[in-house]
Amino acid sequence: MQASVDRVRHPFYLLSMSRLPPRPRLSWKDDGTPVDERVDDIYYSVEDGLSETRAIFLDACGLPERWIGRDSFTVAELGFGTGLNFLALWDLWRQKRSPSGWLHFVSFEGYPLEADDAGRALNIWPELSDLTDKLIQAWPHRAKGVHHVVWPDERLSLTLHIGLIEDTLPQSQFRADAWFLDGFSPAKNQSMWEESLWPMVAERSVPGTIASTFTVAGAVRRGLAGAGFEVAKRPGHGRKRERLEAIYPGDRGPCIAPKPTPKVAIIGAGIAGACLAYVLSVRGAKVTLFDRASGPGTGASGNPMALVMPRLDAEDTEQARLLVETYNAARSFYVGLPGIEHTEVVQRAKDDQERRRFAKVLDDPPLGLEDLEAIADGLLHKCALIVRPLEVLAVLLKGVEVQWNATSLPNLTDNDFDAVIYADGWRSQDRFTWLRLKARAGQVSFVSEQNSVPASALASGHYALASGTDRLWGATYRDHDGGDPERLTRDDDLNRAALSDLSPYWMGALASQTVSSRASVRATTPDRLPVIGQVPDYERVLETHAGLRSGQQVGAAITRKPGHYIVGGFGSRGFTFAPWAAQALSSMVFDDPLPTQKSALTLVDPVRQILRDLKRGQI
Numbered sequence: 001m002q003a004s005v006d007r008v009r010h011p012f013y014l015l016s017m018s019r020l021p022p023r024p025r026l027s028w029k030d031d032g033t034p035v036d037e038r039v040d041d042i043y044y045s046v047e048d049g050l051s052e053t054r055a056i057f058l059d060a061c062g063l064p065e066r067w068i069g070r071d072s073f074t075v076a077e078l079g080f081g082t083g084l085n086f087l088a089l090w091d092l093w094r095q096k097r098s099p100s101g102w103l104h105f106v107s108f109e110g111y112p113l114e115a116d117d118a119g120r121a122l123n124i125w126p127e128l129s130d131l132t133d134k135l136i137q138a139w140p141h142r143a144k145g146v147h148h149v150v151w152p153d154e155r156l157s158l159t160l161h162i163g164l165i166e167d168t169l170p171q172s173q174f175r176a177d178a179w180f181l182d183g184f185s186p187a188k189n190q191s192m193w194e195e196s197l198w199p200m201v202a203e204r205s206v207p208g209t210i211a212s213t214f215t216v217a218g219a220v221r222r223g224l225a226g227a228g229f230e231v232a233k234r235p236g237h238g239r240k241r242e243r244l245e246a247i248y249p250g251d252r253g254p255c256i257a258p259k260p261t262p263k264v265a266i267i268g269a270g271i272a273g274a275c276l277a278y279v280l281s282v283r284g285a286k287v288t289l290f291d292r293a294s295g296p297g298t299g300a301s302g303n304p305m306a307l308v309m310p311r312l313d314a315e316d317t318e319q320a321r322l323l324v325e326t327y328n329a330a331r332s333f334y335v336g337l338p339g340i341e342h343t344e345v346v347q348r349a350k351d352d353q354e355r356r357r358f359a360k361v362l363d364d365p366p367l368g369l370e371d372l373e374a375i376a377d378g379l380l381h382k383c384a385l386i387v388r389p390l391e392v393l394a395v396l397l398k399g400v401e402v403q404w405n406a407t408s409l410p411n412l413t414d415n416d417f418d419a420v421i422y423a424d425g426w427r428s429q430d431r432f433t434w435l436r437l438k439a440r441a442g443q444v445s446f447v448s449e450q451n452s453v454p455a456s457a458l459a460s461g462h463y464a465l466a467s468g469t470d471r472l473w474g475a476t477y478r479d480h481d482g483g484d485p486e487r488l489t490r491d492d493d494l495n496r497a498a499l500s501d502l503s504p505y506w507m508g509a510l511a512s513q514t515v516s517s518r519a520s521v522r523a524t525t526p527d528r529l530p531v532i533g534q535v536p537d538y539e540r541v542l543e544t545h546a547g548l549r550s551g552q553q554v555g556a557a558i559t560r561k562p563g564h565y566i567v568g569g570f571g572s573r574g575f576t577f578a579p580w581a582a583q584a585l586s587s588m589v590f591d592d593p594l595p596t597q598k599s600a601l602t603l604v605d606p607v608r609q610i611l612r613d614l615k616r617g618q619i
Contacts, residue, residue: 019316019366021144021162024111034082034121036111039188043081043121048238050125052214053088055237060212060245061178063089064096071259072102074593076176076204078192079183080109080160082121087131090156094131097155102283106159106174106593110191115139138332141383142368145325148583148595149332152282159593165192169200174593176204179211179246186217193220198227207250216242261286262589265410265417268424269293270301271389271574272567274396275333275582276421281400283586288417289397290406291424296393300425300520304446305465305472306575307457308334308385309345310367314360319529322600324366326580329595331385333579339391341467343455348378348502350461378460386455386467387575419589421565422535426482426523428568434538434610434619436526437569439482443491443519444474445499447510462498464506471510473499475572485519492517525569526612529604532581534588535564536607548614558607565589566606 024036034043045052067073077085086105093103113121115136122132140147140160147160161168179201183192193215201211201224213220216233221244225231229246236243262285266273269291277287293299310327313320334340349355355377362374373380410417422428429437448469455467464473476491492515500507525531540559547554565585570577581604583595594601602608613619 019144019364020142020368022111023142024113026113026117028120032124034117036184038111039184041184041188044084045238049084050088050128052237052240053085054092056214056240056243057085057180057182057212058088058092060234060243061180061210063178064092066177066210067098067101067103068096070098070101072104072590072592073098073178074104074106074174074176075178075180076174076201077105077107077180077182078165078197078201079181080107080112081182082113082118083135084122085180085182086158087122087125087128087135090131090154091128093156094154102155102157102592104157104159104174104593106161106172106176108161108165108168108172110162110164110168112140112142112162141328141331141371143324143328143366143371145321145328146596146600147332148329150279150282150583157592157595159595161597165197166194168597169197171597171599172204172594173598174204175206176209177206178209179205181211181213181215181220181244186215186220193217193223195219195223195226198223198229202227202229202248205248207248209248211246211248213244214240216244220244262418263288263416264589265290265420267291267409267420267422268427269296269393269397269402269404270299270423270425271393271578272425272570272581273421273423274301274393275578276423276567276585277400278396279579279582279586280589283590283592285586285589287400288410289400289402290409291402291404292406294404296397297390300442300522301389301393301574302520303389303444303472303518304470305467306387306389307345307459307463307465308387308576309347309381309457309459310371310384311573312361312366312372312379314357316364316366318599318603320366321597322529322603325596325600326577329580329583330576330578331383333583334385334387334392337392337395339388339395341386341455343384343386343457343465343467345381345384345457345459345463346375346378347381348458348460384457386457386465388467389575417563419563419565421567421585423567425568426480426521428523428566432535432538432566432606434613435531435566435569435606436609437523438525439480439521440524440571441478441480441485441519441521442475442572443485443487443495443517444472445492445495445515445517446470446472447513447515449510449513458502460502462495462502464499464502466506471506473502477572480521482521485521487517487519491519522571522574523569524571526609528571530567530569530571530577530581531606532567532577532584532604533565533601533606534560535566536610537561538610541607541610542614542619545611545614548611549617551615 025038119136138149144163149158186193224246231246234245264285266289426439458464474495537559544556545554567581
């Protein structure tokens with residue numbers, strides 16, 4: 001299946017784009033030093049940039065000695081730049097890492113470089129070439145939000161917040177053991193050194209945290225001291241006579257033995273449960289998966305092919321940013337797995353309302369030109385994915401203990417598990433009726449052909465996928481009252497009509513083929529966003545937030561069920577949401593740095609429907 005694409009030169013090529021993170025105004029000195037002309041400052045010195053990083057940040061923060069014997073160690077950084085500090089730290093971690101520990105690196109960048117420019121800047125250090133290649137392969141696409149990458153074999157994670165520091169730092173959640181304060185010079189880049197940032201740095205520091213920086217500017221000294229740090233000047237490196245060292249006071253106590261391996265039960269072995277099992281196992285949990293089915297891919301995650309493509313909203317809202325971030329997280333997560341193919345998606349507007357939305361998206365796009373392009377009457381998504389679910393599920397579940405045909409489910413009171421995560425789709429409604437989940441049946445049609453074609457996709461309300469000799473199209477979307485859905489002739493007819501609208505040529509080519517179909521049930525929420533997070537204590541929330549019924553402002557904390565989590569309500573976007581959801585829940589189970597913004601978790605918090613119903617007087 002191939003579709004002609006008429007590219008058009010839309011005004012967004014020429015606009016200053018507020019939804020996209022700005023790029024630095026990069027130039028290069030004759031010796032190869034990168035310069036951001038926006039602030040008239042260099043990223044590092046080519047002469048001794050790496051040795052300077054090692055002296056001012058690694059040595060000054062007491063590394064590697066301070067992470068020895070630790071379960072996990074978190075380094076935070078203001079100013080990711082080329083990633084040189086991260087690579088120097090990674091190199092040290094490889095040499096002298098804690099045998100069973102994890103290293104987490106959390107960084108903030110307002111003006112991210114292009115991957116090619118970062119590679120050019122880092123290639124002058126051949127001793128880091130292996131790590132440079134790994135970093136550049138995982139370099140984020142141009143979009144605001146959080147980019148989270150895990151290298152399981154290295155026991156290392158990178159959480160990169162992209163956006164202006166005054167927006168991103170307040171939305172982050174982690175506790176740092178060390179800080180690399182490495183923005184451009186305070187005299188040239190004041191926003192990265194604002195006094196208002198230092199209390200937030202302190203809030204995200206554990207007792208004994210060491211923060212180090214190359215600058216000794218008085219405003220920085222006073223700001224750190226005012227936030228509670230003990231600040232002192234120390235000998236600098238090279239031509240820098242002095243540097244600053246700041247210690248957050250308090251005794252962390254003696255080094256404790258590694259925590260016991262958490263035992264986690266996951267209910268449901270679809271894409272949500274499989275991603276959770278994989279992410280948690282990689283992080284070090286002992287996972288047991290329970291499913292009523294006799295094997296993988298029997299439910300909504302078992303279609304022959306699935307599509308990962310973005311839903312792009314016209315306005316720059318928190319929801320719009322969440323949708324972009326989950327799409328980017330899915331692409332990063334699936335890369336390199338069997339059953340994954342890159343494809344372009346030709347998305348035509350299905351009606352005038354969508355046509356207007358597309359125009360607004362293109363006027364201020366949330367993704368860069370490497371991802372998104374204007375075409376006649378639509379959008380071209382250049383980096384989408386076709387997924388073969390059974391192949392992907394097999395990889396994610398490899399090595400995981402799975403109890404198929406499970407008739408009894410685990411209970412935390414049995415003391416067998418430290419956490420239970422409910423990931424069984426629409427069946428969660430029986431357990432948590434206050435979620436107001438709806439079961440929606442969807443049917444796809446598919447066929448195998450003799451002719452093999454490259455991966456391609458069409459979308460306009462419905463979608464059509466082609467890969468090799470396989471073709472799939474659909475899907476219908478109707479209310480369902482539970483149980484196993486039936487395959488309906490009328491749904492096959494609806495799919496056939498939708499395919500004819502998408503591609504009359506392709507429809508004609510399949511006219512003589514024997515078509516198969518498959519129906520499954522998906523869960524949706526009233527606001528069409530998933531539910532991801534710790535389960536609230538329903539009865540207790542009704543008590544503490546009763547004032548919402550009469551319009552009062554209630555500031556009480558939400559009481560949660562210890563050790564109970566839920567993930568679901570993905571609708572038709574399970575393969576897009578599941579990796580992001582798994583990473584978020586893993587951070588909760590292990591108390592790792594949050595791989596997203598706090599506001600994003602608020603959008604998907606399971607408690608939100610209870611609070612809405614209270615405000616509306618419905619409970």
